[in-house]
Amino acid sequence: MNPAKSYAHLFSPLGGDAGDNYRAPNVLTFLRSSHVALKAAELKKSGARYAFVGVPFDEGSVGKPGSEDGPREFRLASQEYFPYWFEYGVDLHGTAVDCGDVSMPKVSPDVARERVYRAVREVLKSGLVPIVCGGDRSISIAAAKALSDHLGNKKMGYLHFGAHLDLADSWAGERNLGPCALARITELKNLKAANVAHVGARNSMNPKDHVDLAKKRGLRFHSMFELIERGVYPAVEEALDRVWTGTAGQYLSFNFNVMDASAAPGVTSAEPGGVESREMMRIADMIAKRRSISVIDVTELCPVFDVSGTAARLAVCVVMRIMAALAKERGEVIDASLRRTDLLKAARGKRK
Amino acid sequence: MKAAKTALWEFVPHQHRGPAQQKGADDHIRSPRLHNGAFRAGGLTTFMGAPYCPPDRKAIREMGAKVCFLGVPWDQGQIVRAGTSQAASGVREASTQYFPYMFEYDVDLLTFFRVVDCGDVPTVPGNNKKSHDYIDQYVTECLEGGAKVILCGGDHSLPIPGARALSRFHRQGRIGYLHVDSHLDAGPDWAGNKITNCSGPARAIELPNCSANNMAHLGSRNSLNPKDWWDFYVDNDIRVITMHEVVDRGIETCAKEIFETAWRGTDAVYFSWDTDSIDIACMPGSTSPECYGLKGREALQLARVAGMFGADVFEIVELCPYFDVSHMSIRMGVNMIYHYLGSRAKTLREMGQKP
Numbered sequence: 023m024n025p026a027k028s029y030a031h032l033f034s035p036l037g038g039d040a041g042d043n044y045r046a047p048n049v050l051t052f053l054r055s056s057h058v059a060l061k062a063a064e065l066k067k068s069g070a071r072y073a074f075v076g077v078p079f080d081e082g083s084v085g086k087p088g089s090e091d092g093p094r095e096f097r098l099a100s101q102e103y104f105p106y107w108f109e110y111g112v113d114l115h116g117t118a119v120d121c122g123d124v125s126m127p128k129v130s131p132d133v134a135r136e137r138v139y140r141a142v143r144e145v146l147k148s149g150l151v152p153i154v155c156g157g158d159r160s161i162s163i164a165a166a167k168a169l170s171d172h173l174g175n176k177k178m179g180y181l182h183f184g185a186h187l188d189l190a191d192s193w194a195g196e197r198n199l200g201p202c203a204l205a206r207i208t209e210l211k212n213l214k215a216a217n218v219a220h221v222g223a224r225n226s227m228n229p230k231d232h233v234d235l236a237k238k239r240g241l242r243f244h245s246m247f248e249l250i251e252r253g254v255y256p257a258v259e260e261a262l263d264r265v266w267t268g269t270a271g272q273y274l275s276f277n278f279n280v281m282d283a284s285a286a287p288g289v290t291s292a293e294p295g296g297v298e299s300r301e302m303m304r305i306a307d308m309i310a311k312r313r314s315i316s317v318i319d320v321t322e323l324c325p326v327f328d329v330s331g332t333a334a335r336l337a338v339c340v341v342m343r344i345m346a347a348l349a350k351e352r353g354e355v356i357d358a359s360l361r362r363t364d365l366l367k368a369a370r371g372k373r374k
Numbered sequence: 375m376k377a378a379k380t381a382l383w384e385f386v387p388h389q390h391r392g393p394a395q396q397k398g399a400d401d402h403i404r405s406p407r408l409h410n411g412a413f414r415a416g417g418l419t420t421f422m423g424a425p426y427c428p429p430d431r432k433a434i435r436e437m438g439a440k441v442c443f444l445g446v447p448w449d450q451g452q453i454v455r456a457g458t459s460q461a462a463s464g465v466r467e468a469s470t471q472y473f474p475y476m477f478e479y480d481v482d483l484l485t486f487f488r489v490v491d492c493g494d495v496p497t498v499p500g501n502n503k504k505s506h507d508y509i510d511q512y513v514t515e516c517l518e519g520g521a522k523v524i525l526c527g528g529d530h531s532l533p534i535p536g537a538r539a540l541s542r543f544h545r546q547g548r549i550g551y552l553h554v555d556s557h558l559d560a561g562p563d564w565a566g567n568k569i570t571n572c573s574g575p576a577r578a579i580e581l582p583n584c585s586a587n588n589m590a591h592l593g594s595r596n597s598l599n600p601k602d603w604w605d606f607y608v609d610n611d612i613r614v615i616t617m618h619e620v621v622d623r624g625i626e627t628c629a630k631e632i633f634e635t636a637w638r639g640t641d642a643v644y645f646s647w648d649t650d651s652i653d654i655a656c657m658p659g660s661t662s663p664e665c666y667g668l669k670g671r672e673a674l675q676l677a678r679v680a681g682m683f684g685a686d687v688f689e690i691v692e693l694c695p696y697f698d699v700s701h702m703s704i705r706m707g708v709n710m711i712y713h714y715l716g717s718r719a720k721t722l723r724e725m726g727q728k729p
Contacts, residue, residue: 032601034572037565045454102454102662103597108558108604109616114597284655285665299653299665300621303595330658330697336665339596346597362562362602 031115032106033362036369045101051120052153053100053342058119060141065148068119072345073150075141076123081131082160082199086290092323093123093155095288099334100342107346111355114345118153121145135164135198142168142317153341156321158290159188159200162275163207169273169317170210176270178316179217180207181261184277185293187223187243189232200322201232203275208239215240217269219261222246222280225293246295254301255308262312271316274309274344278337279322286336288328299336306340310347318344383425383437383488403475403482420491421445421466421524422474422483427490429512434490434519440729441487441715442516443524445494446509451502451531452571453564454662457694461707462494462526464659464695468704472712479716486719487729492516502531502569510535513687517543522684522729524711527691529661530559530571533578533646540644540687541581550588550636551578552685554676555648556664558591558599558614560606571692574646576606586610588640590632593617593651595666617666625672626679633683645685649693652706659703661692670706677710681717688714 030036035044044054051057052074058064065073076093083089097120105115124141127133138154142165145152154165170178182188188203198206208218220236220243236243242264244257265272283292285299297305309315320337328334349355396408402423420426421443427433434442445462452458474484483489495512497505509528513536516523525536533553541549553559553575561572569577575591578584591607595617607614613635615628636643649660653667668676680688693707722729 034561034563034600034602035565037563037567104600105597106599106601107597108599108601109595109618282655285653298669299655299667300617303666329699330654330660330663332654332658332663332665335654335663339665342597356601358608360601361605 029360030365031104032113032356032360033365036365044104050094050097050101052097053103053105053114053118055118055120058121060121060144062144062148065119065145065150070117070119070150072118072153073145073148074118074120074153074155075145076155077138077157077161078123079126079134079138079157079161081129081134083158083290084193084199084201086324086327088324088326089156089158089290089322091325092157092320095323095325095328095334096155096320096337099331099338102335103338103342107342110346110350111358112346112349113356114342114349117345117349131198138164139168143172146172146316151315152317154317154319156319156323159184159203159277159321160198161321162203162319163198165317165319166207166273166275167210169271170212173212173271176212177217177268178210178213179265179269179272180213180275181265181272182218182220182275183222183280184220185222185224185227185279185291185296186277187220187228187232187236189235189241190229191231191235205235208241217264217267218242219264220244221258221261222249222296224295227291227293249297254297255304258305258308262308266312272312272314273317274315274319276318276320276337276340277322278320278333281336286333288324288333290322290324292327302336302340303343306343307347310344310351313348313351315344315348383439383490400482402484403473419466419470422469422489422491424484424489424491427492429492429515431515431518434516434521437488437490439488439490439519439521441489441524442519442521443489443491443526444512444516445526446497446528446532447494448497448505448509448528448532450499451505451569452529452661456661457696458527458529458661458692460695461528461693464693464698464704465526465707465711466491468701468708471705472708476712476716479720481716481719481723483712483715483719487715506531506535506569510539513539514543517686523687525687525689527689527693530555530574530646530648530691531569532689532691533574533644534569536646536687536689537578537581537584537644540642541583544642545583547641548583548585548588548639549581550638550640550643551575551584552590552592552632552636552643552645554592554646554651556593556595556598556650556667557648557662558594558603558607560603561600562602572603575612578644579610586612588636588638590635591615592628592632593620593668596664598662598664620668625668625675629676629679633679637683642686643684644687644689645680646689646691647710648691649703649707657703657706659694659696659698661694663697673706674709674713677713678717681714682721684718684721
């Protein structure tokens with residue numbers, strides 16, 4: 023044991039001042055992490071790997087509202103978990119900080135988008151990986167542009183999970199709404215169609231112009247039927263190949279309506295016929311095998327429609343599982359010989 | 375001494391009595407003749423519409439009951455959200471929507487097992503220890519009465535007094551202990567408290583006649599599993615079948631393996647089944663539900679395998695009707711028990727045995 027580091031968070035609470043209840047935090051942050059101001063210098067100083075950024079923004083939504091409560095619910099659900107993952111033997115404590123929410127002006131969507139862009143750029147400048155939690159799907163437009171500009175001339179990959187193609191060139195004349203997300207993102211200079219993949223499309227909230235635009239731009243999407251017919255994992259592996267081949271940075275974008283409605287009812291547009299939770303857990307492992315991710319976003323979580331925290335817990339588990347599996351890939355496993363009894367002995371020694 | 379005449383276990387549900395009494399002996403397993411009968415009629419709600427029997431060894435033996443349903447409205451032994459004290463009444467209510475006849479096994483559960491509902495164990499708010507003592511006492515009464523127990527919790531601190539009761543009842547022999555759960559639950563203590571819902575297996579191994587060789591865990595996943603819980607299984611060399619492995623190898627194979635482990639050289643088995651082993655999509659009404667769990671069909675497969683092997687105490691915990699949707703969780707609770715009993719009946723019948 024390294025005496026300079028505390029390992030108490032790996033174990034059941036010891037009691038007393040060391041803390042009794044993991045569900046009674048002082049401040050509501052992602053995985054009980056510290057709050058760090060959204061400034062590149064401070065983020066770098068934190069020594070963390072991920073920066074959680076909430077974006078409570080709902081004004082790019084064309085369907086049901088409610089995703090602005092997504093970040094709060096995500097943080098809340100994350101508190102149901104420990105930073106230790108027995109399946110990987112890793113410890114996520116200290117690997118993330120929480121930058122709070124990006125301040126939203128309300129009724130000025132252009133200002134909001136600009137702030138999201140600046141926030142993600144600032145995190146990228148610090149070298150940390152932004153975990154951007156929306157908010158509706160349109161926030162991916164600003165966040166992906168931030169990664170694109172951050173990479174400059176280097177190539178970018180983009181992976182889109184969702185039931186909808188989001189390929190409207192415009193929607194009622196607007197060009198930056200949720201359903202325009204993939205249309206705008208695939209216009210980024212350093213993102214080639216060959217490095218874009220969409221997984222999970224199904225059902226009829228996919229108007230014809232979306233499919234036409236996919237064809238026109240040469241975008242490959244793996245529909246749900248393709249996943250069922252070919253098997254989920256071979257199809258996803260092909261998608262990952264596209265996104266990670268020859269790219270310097272990868273943007274991972276989740277709308278959890280990629281899941282079957284039963285596995286994630288708490289999203290703005292739950293769709294039947296989607297991915298099962300056990301499949302998504304394996305997909306998380308497959309993503310981590312690629313060993314690098316530049317930005318993760320989670321959009322369209324909608325707590326008012328959730329049931330017993332189902333969608334929020336799933337979202338948290340997927341993001342944390344990617345973090346845990348990546349840590350294992352990097353060999354950051356903890357010393358398996360650590361025991362809670364050692365802590366108790368050390369605590370007793372101190373008291374004497 | 376003259377052999378005591380066994381008072382016959384009799385099934386005339388209260389709903390059937392009164393001016394429009396249905397008198398047929400098998401009325402409860404057929405579509406209604408005169409009126410809706412026990413099916414969905416409120417009346418006095420018991421589990422499976424079974425007759426009430428006081429949780430008293432003499433009464434149970436006199437009625438000849440072989441399965442006692444015992445509710446435990448207790449949720450102050452746990453670290454997650456409260457609400458599981460309402461589970462037993464939820465299961466009783468959901469059971470009014472089913473017949474005690476199961477076509478899959480061609481058996482009338484009620485008369486085959488002479489099922490009785492022993493009501494709820496009394497509990498003491500704010501006092502986990504006293505409440506556990508009552509649970510221990512009531513389970514003991516059922517076992518001494520010659521019955522197997524369906525223990526419907528209640529939080530997952532239940533196996534602490536429950537397995538203690540079974541261990542004492544079989545003090546001349548050995549017992550096995552199974553824990554099916556999303557969480558490993560094997561903390562030596564939680565902030566100094568040794569009898570919470572995160573220490574079932576840790577207390578079971580301390581019982582004088584329960585060894586690590588006869589313990590197993592199935593269904594673990596996700597990160598509400600601090601390291602000491604995992605260390606418990608590693609250090610004691612206890613078999614853990616993670617959800618990853620269940621998905622890879624199939625639930626039937628894995629379920630058989632844990633039951634074989636528990637029954638190897640033992641005289642009795644305590645089966646502790648946390649509802650959060652089931653996927654949150656199929657079991658939202660649980661106190662700490664988790665994604666990546668058993669599907670509904672897999673839960674029923676597990677119940678069926680459990681019935682092939684049997685258990686002296688079959689325990690369901692952490693069911694929480696507050697968070698339920700469309701009764702799917704409490705109905706699942708009923709089906710976990712019914713499929714277990716159905717499969718148990720079929721197995722016993724095929725072996726030419728009685729319960």
